[in-house]
Structure formats: C-alpha cells, structure tokens
Amino acid sequence: MGVSTGWLRCAVRMVWTGRTVFATDHAPISEEPGVLRSRLVLATFAVAICAACGSNAADPQPTADPSTSTPTAPSSSVPTELAGYTEAERAAYDEAVPAYAAFMTENDKLLAEGKAGAEAVEFFQHNSTNWSQAWDALKQLTDLGVKVTGETRVLWTRPVSIDLGSAARKVIVLERCLDESDRVVTQNGKARPQPQFVEPHVYKVLLVMKRGETWWRAGVAKQGETC
Secondary structure (H helix, E strand, O other), X not given: OOOOHHHHHHHHHOEEOOEOOEOOOOOOEEEEOOEEEEOOOEOOOOHHHHHHOOXXXXXXXXXXXXXXXXXXOOOOOOOHHHOOOOHHHHHHHHHHHHHXXXXXXXXXXXXXXXXXXXXXXXXXXXXXXXXXHHHHHHHHHHHOOEEEEOOOEEEXXXXXXXXXXXXXXXXXXXXXXXXXXXXXXXXXXXXXXXXXXXXXXXXXXXXXXXXXXXXXXXXXEEEEEEO
C-alpha cells in the first residue's frame, strides 16, 4: 500500500492534538513485492492532525476574532497565564486541558498498539472534530507498520485564546511545550531515528465544544519553535 505525496507533506507540516508523523517529505517511497521501503524519518504522531490536510477539511485554522479574549495584565488571584480572562473562560480552560490530556492518553494507546479497528473509529467519532480523516490517518500508519511508544512530558501549557461567545461552538487554542525525547517510533519492528525529539517543541492545539455537546473535541494543531 502506498502513501500519497500530498498526505506525506501534510503530515510533515501539521500536528493535531499533539504530534506529527513524518519528519521528512522528500525521500521517495518504493515497493518490492509485498514490501514497502522508504528512507522516511518517522516522528511521533497524533492522528487527528490530518483532519486538516485535505482541501475540504472541517476545521479552519484559528483566526483572530474581536470577541475572542486574550490575556491582559496579571492579577494576584489567578495564574499569570490566565490573567485577563473571565471566570467562565478560566473554568472552560481548566476543563479543556485535562480533557485534552485524556484524549492524548487514548490516542497514544492506539499508536502504540498499531490498531485502527472499531475501537479507534468509535474513539474518533466521539472525540475529534473530523473523525473520518483522523481515523484514515491512523489507518495509513498501521498499514505502514508504524508504532509509537514512550512517554511525552508536558513542560508547560498556556492559553492562546478562549472564545465562548459563538452560538455554534466554543473554541480554545492552547500552546504546550512537549519533551518527546523518550518517544520511540518503529516501522515493522525496526526503530527509526528521531533527531527532532532531542529538543522540546511548542505545539498549538485547537479544542472545540460543539453546540449541544458537553465535551471537548480535539482539532487541528501545529508544531512550532523549540521551547
């Protein structure tokens, strides 16, 4: 089974709900009878990422909105990173952060097991903003024999914006500094070097609560600078 160049390029540039798959997109993929070979350097991956890879993706990139709160001066009664947000916005943030951590715990389990069956479908249907593309991304990894194990340490988390004003959905954008130096990526049982894991990186995460729902869904995220 081959992997499209466009999908690989998207997977390189984007991370969803945490991490991305391929560290390079310029190495060719070739096939011998029944065997995929590539010189791809594989990186940690959270499958919801590529929900935004297609031209018809459901989630737009976060954009500035006049109604979206941004931090102002710190106050003594709240953490510095939440200064300037309302009580309701801080409560939503405090709920969304552990919800996202729980999402990543289950997502990492699927990556470590290398399974894209009914359990994965049910998980993404409930917890992602575009479940079919999220599941398809995991399926392509499992078909390539890719598994990801090891711990990711969260060094810090802070809000970028908190928007509770939309009638259709609530949106929180987070930044997280992740240390992935203990992550291990294997393909068909063989470890792949991950030089980009040496330094912690900032990841920007989108969380959405749709109208009529009471839980946060994980959406598009991007990898940024070192932290």
